[in-house]
Amino acid sequence: QVKMVQSGAEVKKPGASVKVSCKASGYVFTSYFIHWVRQAPGQGLEWMGRVNPSGGSATFAQNFQDRVTMTRDTSTNTVYMELSSLRSEDTAVYFCAKDEIGSGYTYWGQGTLVTVSS
Amino acid sequence: DIKMTQSPSSLSASVGDRVIITCRASQSISNFLSWYQQEPGKAPKLLIYAASSLQSGVPSKFSGSGSGTDFTLTISSLQPEDFATYYCQQNYSPPYSFGQGTKLETK
Numbered sequence: 149q150v151k152m153v154q155s156g157a158e159v160k161k162p163g164a165s166v167k168v169s170c171k172a173s174g175y176v177f178t179s180y181f182i183h184w185v186r187q188a189p190g191q192g193l194e195w196m197g198r199v200n201p202s203g204g205s206a207t208f209a210q211n212f213q214d215r216v217t218m219t220r221d222t223s224t225n226t227v228y229m230e231l232s233s234l235r236s237e238d239t240a241v242y243f244c245a246k247d248e249i250g251s252g253y254t255y256w257g258q259g260t261l262v263t264v265s266s
Numbered sequence: 267d268i269k270m271t272q273s274p275s276s277l278s279a280s281v282g283d284r285v286i287i288t289c290r291a292s293q294s295i296s297n298f299l300s301w302y303q304q305e306p307g308k309a310p311k312l313l314i315y316a317a318s319s320l321q322s323g324v325p326s327k328f329s330g331s332g333s334g335t336d337f338t339l340t341i342s343s344l345q346p347e348d349f350a351t352y353y354c355q356q357n358y359s360p361p362y363s364f365g366q367g368t369k370l371e372t373k
Contacts, residue, residue, distance in 0.1 A: 183362070193302075193310065193353055193364040209361040210267070243309055250357045251316055252300030256309035 150174035152182075152244055154257035160264050165232040168260045170244030177225040178202040181247040184218065184229045186240040187259075194240075198247065199227055234264045268292050268356050272365030278373040283344045287368045289337045289354035298358035301330055301339045304367075305350045314339065315357075341370075 155169040170182060184196040197208035199218040206218040217230045231238060242260045245253035269292040279285050289299065297317035302310035312321045314330035317337055327342045341348055349372050354365040 185364075192367040193304075193355075195355075195360075195362045195364060198360065198362075207360045245309075248315065250298055251319075252302070252312045252321075252355065252357060253310070254312050254321065259309055 150246065150255045152246060152255050152257040154242075154244060154260045157261040158263070160234050160262065162235055162264055162266055164234050164264075165230060166234060166262050167228055167230040168242050168244075168262070169226050169228050170257050171224065171226045172201075172246065173225060175246070178222060180249065182220075182227045183245045183247055183253065185243045185245060185253075187243070188237070188240040191240075196229070196242075201225075201227065231262075234262075236264050238262065239264045267361055268295060268358065268363055270354055270356055270363050270365040272352075272354055272368050274368060275366060276369045276371060278371050279344055280373045281344055281346060284340065284342045285344065285370065287339045287341075287352055287354075287370075289332075289339070289365050291335045291337075291356055291358075294334045295356045295358035297333045298356055299330070299332065299337050300355045300357055301328075302353045302355065303348075303350050304353065310353060313352075344370075346372075 151173045153171045178201045181198045183198040199206040201220045215232050220227045244257040246255040271290045299317045301314040304310040313328045318330045329340045352368045
Protein backbone atom coordinates (compact mmCIF):
# COMPACT_ATOMS: atom_id res chain seq x y z
CA GLN A 149 0.00 0.00 0.00
CA VAL A 150 1.03 3.61 -0.49
CA LYS A 151 3.01 5.15 2.37
CA MET A 152 4.65 8.53 2.82
CA VAL A 153 7.03 8.52 5.79
CA GLN A 154 8.62 11.77 6.92
CA SER A 155 11.67 12.48 9.02
CA GLY A 156 11.43 13.43 12.67
CA ALA A 157 10.88 16.69 14.48
CA GLU A 158 13.52 19.40 14.29
CA VAL A 159 14.47 22.35 16.47
CA LYS A 160 16.41 25.11 14.75
CA LYS A 161 17.72 28.55 15.59
CA PRO A 162 16.69 31.62 13.61
CA GLY A 163 18.76 31.96 10.46
CA ALA A 164 19.48 28.25 10.20
CA SER A 165 18.21 25.81 7.57
CA VAL A 166 16.15 22.66 7.91
CA LYS A 167 15.86 19.69 5.56
CA VAL A 168 12.81 17.43 5.84
CA SER A 169 12.60 14.12 4.02
CA CYS A 170 9.61 12.18 2.73
CA LYS A 171 10.08 8.57 1.70
CA ALA A 172 7.42 7.20 -0.62
CA SER A 173 6.55 3.57 -1.19
CA GLY A 174 3.83 1.42 -2.70
CA TYR A 175 3.60 3.10 -6.10
CA VAL A 176 5.73 4.17 -9.05
CA PHE A 177 7.69 7.03 -7.49
CA THR A 178 8.41 8.87 -10.73
CA SER A 179 4.79 8.93 -11.91
CA TYR A 180 3.33 11.39 -9.41
CA PHE A 181 4.32 14.84 -8.20
CA ILE A 182 4.87 15.29 -4.49
CA HIS A 183 3.69 18.48 -2.83
CA TRP A 184 4.66 20.18 0.43
CA VAL A 185 2.09 21.85 2.66
CA ARG A 186 2.71 23.46 6.02
CA GLN A 187 0.51 24.36 8.96
CA ALA A 188 1.54 26.82 11.65
CA PRO A 189 0.16 26.19 15.15
CA GLY A 190 -3.58 26.83 15.20
CA GLN A 191 -3.54 28.02 11.60
CA GLY A 192 -4.70 26.76 8.21
CA LEU A 193 -2.97 24.85 5.45
CA GLU A 194 -0.41 26.64 3.27
CA TRP A 195 0.82 25.22 -0.03
CA MET A 196 4.58 25.56 -0.40
CA GLY A 197 5.43 23.85 -3.66
CA ARG A 198 5.76 20.63 -5.57
CA VAL A 199 8.50 18.51 -7.09
CA ASN A 200 8.37 16.23 -10.09
CA PRO A 201 10.21 13.05 -9.06
CA SER A 202 10.69 12.14 -12.70
CA GLY A 203 12.83 15.07 -13.84
CA GLY A 204 13.40 16.84 -10.54
CA SER A 205 11.81 20.13 -11.59
CA ALA A 206 10.02 22.09 -8.88
CA THR A 207 7.46 24.86 -8.56
CA PHE A 208 7.20 27.03 -5.47
CA ALA A 209 4.75 29.44 -3.93
CA GLN A 210 6.02 32.99 -4.17
CA ASN A 211 6.18 33.26 -0.36
CA PHE A 212 8.97 30.69 -0.34
CA GLN A 213 10.60 31.25 -3.73
CA ASP A 214 13.89 32.55 -2.37
CA ARG A 215 14.24 30.21 0.59
CA VAL A 216 13.04 26.76 -0.40
CA THR A 217 14.62 23.91 -2.32
CA MET A 218 12.85 20.68 -3.22
CA THR A 219 14.85 17.73 -4.48
CA ARG A 220 14.44 14.03 -4.97
CA ASP A 221 16.48 10.84 -4.86
CA THR A 222 15.08 8.23 -7.20
CA SER A 223 17.38 5.53 -5.78
CA THR A 224 15.60 5.73 -2.42
CA ASN A 225 12.20 7.11 -3.53
CA THR A 226 12.69 10.09 -1.26
CA VAL A 227 11.95 13.76 -1.70
CA TYR A 228 13.49 16.52 0.36
CA MET A 229 12.32 19.99 1.29
CA GLU A 230 14.94 22.40 2.54
CA LEU A 231 13.95 25.77 3.98
CA SER A 232 16.66 28.31 4.74
CA SER A 233 16.94 31.55 6.69
CA LEU A 234 14.46 30.25 9.21
CA ARG A 235 12.48 32.64 11.37
CA SER A 236 10.04 32.08 14.20
CA GLU A 237 7.11 32.30 11.79
CA ASP A 238 8.37 29.14 10.08
CA THR A 239 7.47 27.12 13.17
CA ALA A 240 4.94 24.69 11.75
CA VAL A 241 4.11 21.12 10.87
CA TYR A 242 5.35 20.33 7.38
CA PHE A 243 3.51 17.69 5.34
CA CYS A 244 4.37 15.96 2.10
CA ALA A 245 1.53 14.63 -0.04
CA LYS A 246 1.17 12.57 -3.21
CA ASP A 247 -0.57 14.38 -6.04
CA GLU A 248 -3.33 12.37 -7.69
CA ILE A 249 -2.87 14.34 -10.92
CA GLY A 250 -5.18 17.26 -10.31
CA SER A 251 -7.50 15.36 -8.01
CA GLY A 252 -6.18 16.36 -4.64
CA TYR A 253 -3.93 14.47 -2.24
CA THR A 254 -5.02 11.02 -1.12
CA TYR A 255 -1.81 10.12 0.68
CA TRP A 256 -0.03 12.33 3.16
CA GLY A 257 3.03 11.99 5.32
CA GLN A 258 2.54 12.04 9.06
CA GLY A 259 3.91 15.58 9.32
CA THR A 260 7.19 16.92 10.67
CA LEU A 261 7.18 19.59 13.36
CA VAL A 262 9.84 22.22 12.80
CA THR A 263 10.34 24.57 15.71
CA VAL A 264 12.37 27.74 15.21
CA SER A 265 13.50 29.23 18.48
CA SER A 266 16.53 30.98 19.87
CA ASP B 267 -2.60 33.68 -7.88
CA ILE B 268 -6.02 32.21 -7.18
CA LYS B 269 -7.50 33.08 -3.80
CA MET B 270 -9.90 30.65 -2.14
CA THR B 271 -12.43 32.04 0.30
CA GLN B 272 -14.38 29.70 2.56
CA SER B 273 -17.42 30.51 4.62
CA PRO B 274 -18.26 30.35 7.36
CA SER B 275 -14.97 30.22 9.24
CA SER B 276 -16.72 28.42 12.07
CA LEU B 277 -20.03 26.63 12.35
CA SER B 278 -21.94 25.29 15.34
CA ALA B 279 -24.20 22.33 14.73
CA SER B 280 -25.78 19.36 16.48
CA VAL B 281 -25.61 15.64 15.87
CA GLY B 282 -28.07 14.79 13.12
CA ASP B 283 -27.91 18.22 11.46
CA ARG B 284 -27.10 18.91 7.84
CA VAL B 285 -24.51 21.59 7.17
CA ILE B 286 -23.23 23.35 4.09
CA ILE B 287 -19.79 24.94 3.69
CA THR B 288 -19.05 27.18 0.76
CA CYS B 289 -15.83 27.94 -1.09
CA ARG B 290 -15.34 30.67 -3.66
CA ALA B 291 -12.41 30.99 -6.05
CA SER B 292 -11.17 34.38 -7.21
CA GLN B 293 -11.27 33.14 -10.82
CA SER B 294 -12.71 30.15 -12.63
CA ILE B 295 -11.10 26.83 -11.72
CA SER B 296 -13.52 24.65 -13.68
CA ASN B 297 -14.07 21.65 -11.38
CA PHE B 298 -10.52 21.43 -10.04
CA LEU B 299 -11.59 21.62 -6.41
CA SER B 300 -10.90 19.26 -3.51
CA TRP B 301 -12.32 19.12 0.01
CA TYR B 302 -10.43 17.83 3.05
CA GLN B 303 -11.31 17.02 6.63
CA GLN B 304 -8.68 17.55 9.30
CA GLU B 305 -8.78 16.38 12.89
CA PRO B 306 -6.41 17.93 15.44
CA GLY B 307 -2.87 16.57 15.21
CA LYS B 308 -3.55 14.62 12.03
CA ALA B 309 -2.89 15.03 8.33
CA PRO B 310 -5.84 16.18 6.23
CA LYS B 311 -8.07 13.52 4.72
CA LEU B 312 -9.36 13.84 1.15
CA LEU B 313 -13.16 13.72 1.01
CA ILE B 314 -14.11 15.07 -2.40
CA TYR B 315 -12.11 15.63 -5.58
CA ALA B 316 -13.02 17.17 -8.92
CA ALA B 317 -15.65 19.20 -7.04
CA SER B 318 -18.19 16.40 -6.73
CA SER B 319 -16.44 13.02 -6.83
CA LEU B 320 -16.48 11.10 -3.57
CA GLN B 321 -13.11 9.72 -2.58
CA SER B 322 -13.06 5.95 -2.15
CA GLY B 323 -14.00 4.91 1.38
CA VAL B 324 -15.61 8.23 2.29
CA PRO B 325 -19.23 7.97 3.47
CA SER B 326 -21.92 9.18 1.09
CA LYS B 327 -23.09 11.67 3.74
CA PHE B 328 -20.41 13.93 2.25
CA SER B 329 -21.22 15.53 -1.09
CA GLY B 330 -19.75 18.31 -3.16
CA SER B 331 -21.07 20.49 -5.93
CA GLY B 332 -20.19 23.49 -8.04
CA SER B 333 -18.00 24.55 -10.91
CA GLY B 334 -16.32 27.70 -12.08
CA THR B 335 -15.94 29.86 -8.98
CA ASP B 336 -18.56 28.66 -6.48
CA PHE B 337 -18.51 25.35 -4.64
CA THR B 338 -20.23 23.71 -1.70
CA LEU B 339 -19.55 20.82 0.65
CA THR B 340 -22.63 19.32 2.25
CA ILE B 341 -22.48 17.01 5.24
CA SER B 342 -25.71 15.30 6.14
CA SER B 343 -26.74 13.65 9.39
CA LEU B 344 -23.77 14.86 11.43
CA GLN B 345 -22.14 12.36 13.72
CA PRO B 346 -19.64 13.07 16.54
CA GLU B 347 -16.69 12.09 14.33
CA ASP B 348 -17.62 14.76 11.77
CA PHE B 349 -16.78 17.64 14.08
CA ALA B 350 -13.46 18.73 12.62
CA THR B 351 -11.99 21.42 10.37
CA TYR B 352 -12.72 21.39 6.65
CA TYR B 353 -10.63 22.92 3.87
CA CYS B 354 -11.13 23.45 0.17
CA GLN B 355 -8.20 23.52 -2.25
CA GLN B 356 -7.99 24.48 -5.88
CA ASN B 357 -6.03 22.03 -8.06
CA TYR B 358 -6.28 24.18 -11.18
CA SER B 359 -2.97 26.02 -11.24
CA PRO B 360 -0.03 26.61 -8.91
CA PRO B 361 0.14 27.89 -6.25
CA TYR B 362 -2.52 25.33 -5.27
CA SER B 363 -4.12 27.47 -2.62
CA PHE B 364 -6.35 26.37 0.23
CA GLY B 365 -9.31 28.10 1.77
CA GLN B 366 -8.79 29.35 5.30
CA GLY B 367 -10.77 26.50 6.80
CA THR B 368 -14.14 25.97 8.45
CA LYS B 369 -14.19 24.65 12.01
CA LEU B 370 -17.29 22.59 12.65
CA GLU B 371 -18.11 22.58 16.34
CA THR B 372 -20.71 20.95 18.52
CA LYS B 373 -23.58 23.24 19.48
